[in-house]
Amino acid sequence: TSTPPPHLDFRAFVDALRSDDDLADINAEVDPNLEVAAVTRRAYELQSKAPLFHNIKGAHDGLFRILGASGGLSSDPQFPYRRLVRHVGLSPNASLGDFIDKMLSAKGKPGIPPVHVETGPCKENKLFGNDIDLTKLPAPLLNKADGGNYIQTMGINIVQHPTKAWVNWSIARAMVLDKTRMVGLIMKPQHIARIYAQWMESGKDMPFAIALGAPPIAVMASSMPLPEGVTESEYVGALCGEPLELVKCETNDLYVPARSEIVIEGTVSITERAKEGPFGEMHGYSFLDEELMEPIYNVAAITYRSGNAILPISVPGRATGPDETHTLIGTLASAEIRQLLQENGLPVLNVFTPYETQVIWAAVQVDRKKLWELETNAEEFCRKIGQLVFRRKCGMQIHRLLIVGDDIDPFNFKDVIWSYASRCRPGMDEYHFEDVAAYPLVPYMSHGPGAKLTGGKVVANCLLPHEYKQEQMWVTCDFENGYPEEIKERVLRRWSDFGL
Numbered sequence: 310t311s312t313p314p315p316h317l318d319f320r321a322f323v324d325a326l327r328s329d330d331d332l333a334d335i336n337a338e339v340d341p342n343l344e345v346a347a348v349t350r351r352a353y354e355l356q357s358k359a360p361l362f363h364n365i366k367g368a369h370d371g372l373f374r375i376l377g378a379s380g381g382l383s384s385d386p387q388f389p390y391r392r393l394v395r396h397v398g399l400s401p402n403a404s405l406g407d408f409i410d411k412m413l414s415a416k417g418k419p420g421i422p423p424v425h426v427e428t429g430p431c432k433e434n435k436l437f438g439n440d441i442d443l444t445k446l447p448a449p450l451l452n453k454a455d456g457g458n459y460i461q462t463m464g465i466n467i468v469q470h471p472t473k474a475w476v477n478w479s480i481a482r483a484m485v486l487d488k489t490r491m492v493g494l495i496m497k498p499q500h501i502a503r504i505y506a507q508w509m510e511s512g513k514d515m516p517f518a519i520a521l522g523a524p525p526i527a528v529m530a531s532s533m534p535l536p537e538g539v540t541e542s543e544y545v546g547a548l549c550g551e552p553l554e555l556v557k558c559e560t561n562d563l564y565v566p567a568r569s570e571i572v573i574e575g576t577v578s579i580t581e582r583a584k585e586g587p588f589g590e591m592h593g594y595s596f597l598d599e600e601l602m603e604p605i606y607n608v609a610a611i612t613y614r615s616g617n618a619i620l621p622i623s624v625p626g627r628a629t630g631p632d633e634t635h636t637l638i639g640t641l642a643s644a645e646i647r648q649l650l651q652e653n654g655l656p657v658l659n660v661f662t663p664y665e666t667q668v669i670w671a672a673v674q675v676d677r678k679k680l681w682e683l684e685t686n687a688e689e690f691c692r693k694i695g696q697l698v699f700r701r702k703c704g705m706q707i708h709r710l711l712i713v714g715d716d717i718d719p720f721n722f723k724d725v726i727w728s729y730a731s732r733c734r735p736g737m738d739e740y741h742f743e744d745v746a747a748y749p750l751v752p753y754m755s756h757g758p759g760a761k762l763t764g765g766k767v768v769a770n771c772l773l774p775h776e777y778k779q780e781q782m783w784v785t786c787d788f789e790n791g792y793p794e795e796i797k798e799r800v801l802r803r804w805s806d807f808g809l
């Protein structure tokens with residue numbers, strides 16, 4: 310069978326990055342103990358090519374190579390989002406807005422269930438029982454403060470509700486604990502935690518599979534807060550207009566993408582826990598006192614592709630050069646928040662979480678002409694938005710919403726911060742929410758002055774009062790807006806002659 314397109318096949322995705330000249334094939338030996346992660350972290354921060362490490366110290370029997378920064382910004386400043394939009398089959402010059410539109414394009418369409426195939430590349434090699442020794446795999450140490458080697462940072466965690474036909478795909482980190490066990494964060498209100506709670510009630514350990522090197526578009530849906538009960542693989546089918554091909558696990562009844570690089574499968578204990586973390590998290594901090602007791606993953610089988618399987622990794626940290634916890638989590642939460650607000654009849658054009666705010670803030674771009682028709686005011690409008698977003702899971706990671714006009718590009722932080730700084734009056738234009746669920750990973754919540762799990766959220770009105778009812782009463786003073794077209798054309802035409 311011919312190789313599927315990059316958005317449906319991880320190896321084709323890697324080849325596409327190489328043909329984009331956006332991949333560095335590194336054949337020198339690199340140490341999984343911190344060195345691989347440090348190279349990857351710097352690659353994010355310099356927006357370099359994605360590093361593919363072919364020669365990992367300690368690799369054996371085809372396990373494994375490592376790809377870093379699969380969701381980082383591309384190395385070509387002309388196409389900054391090319392690596393991202395390649396995940397979803399869009400052309401290299403697609404924008405973040407196109408990416409969000411694409412991820413929402415299956416809303417309201419019936420899901421297309423995956424098809425089950427007999428076998429696939431992920432079944433070419435199989436390890437069971439005594440052949441499994443996670444401590445012998447070159448699982449990377451990602452940050453000097455990490456509490457373990459995080460083998461799972463870019464795989465899809467697959468779990469099924471014990472009684473309903475709901476199979477959830479999400480991304481949740483997990484580190485090596487010992488020979489056949491991992492321990493991983495399973496955090497409320499994430500769907501993996503909701504399903505885990507159902508298995509606890511059923512009294513049985515929760516079957517799991519982690520598919521690493523899965524189809525890139527499936528990684529996107531896994532990172533997206535789709536509504537409860539939605540089976541991500543069916544949403545991906547609807548996005549692609551064709552079913553995903555899945556193959557059955559060896560040791561349980563879950564199904565995984567047939568072309569995955571590496572599949573780890575087994576059961577998550579509903580009784581045994583172990584210390585998890587510290588971990589360098591999405592806000593750029595690794596708190597040394599992070600003492601989490603999290604569920605144990607018992608590994609019953611590992612299956613993987615021949616030809617030296619590739620382990621994709623994410624090395625979360627400061628978004629000075631964003632990593633997957635910003636480019637995926639932020640953008641995909643933005644998509645669901647836009648969907649939520651539009652479904653509730655609000656005149657919202659787009660939503661985006663600026664990397665400069667570590668995706669803790671989200672700018673909500675409002676169509677001002679449509680806003681006038683609502684005959685509303687800042688207080689009423691902002692409170693309504695806050696009540697919607699801060700009481701839904703898709704808004705859980707956002708602590709500040711900035712309500713901006715359609716003269717502001719939500720994807721351009723300079724625009725966003727200009728309107729926040731100049732139009733949001735301190736003490737009167739911010740509407741606080743102290744009775745909503747907080748995102749406990751945000752440092753001023755986990756290690757802040759107040760309660761950890763509630764509050765600390767705000768809606769900032771960045772529209773002047775008259776913008777709620779009429780045309781803006783100012784001319785914006787920049788080249789774009791401050792001059793008539795014929796002056797701008799003349800200046801552009803003569804620019805090089807001026808030698809500026």
Ligand SMILES: CC1=C(C(=O)O)[C@@H]2CC(C)(C)c3c(C)c(C)cc4c3N2[C@@]12C(=O)NC(=O)N=C2N4C[C@H](O)[C@H](O)[C@H](O)COP(=O)(O)O
Pocket residue numbers: 461462463477478479480481482483494495496498499500501531532533534535588589590591592623624625633634637638750
């Ligand atoms: C918060 C998370 C992480 C962290 O910051 O440490 C950690 C880091 C890694 C693994 C790199 C990472 C990457 C690279 C990406 C892209 C997303 C996440 C994570 N990890 C965490 C995690 O360990 N626990 C968690 O609850 N959610 C995480 N998400 C976000 C979820 O995937 C997202 O919210 C989905 O929407 C959830 O799916 P549904 O429940 O809606 O179906």
Ligand SMILES: [K+]
Pocket residue numbers: 478479480530531532533534535541
């Ligand atoms: K998901």
Ligand SMILES: [Mn+2]
Pocket residue numbers: 477478479500534535536537538539541
């Ligand atoms: Mn889900």
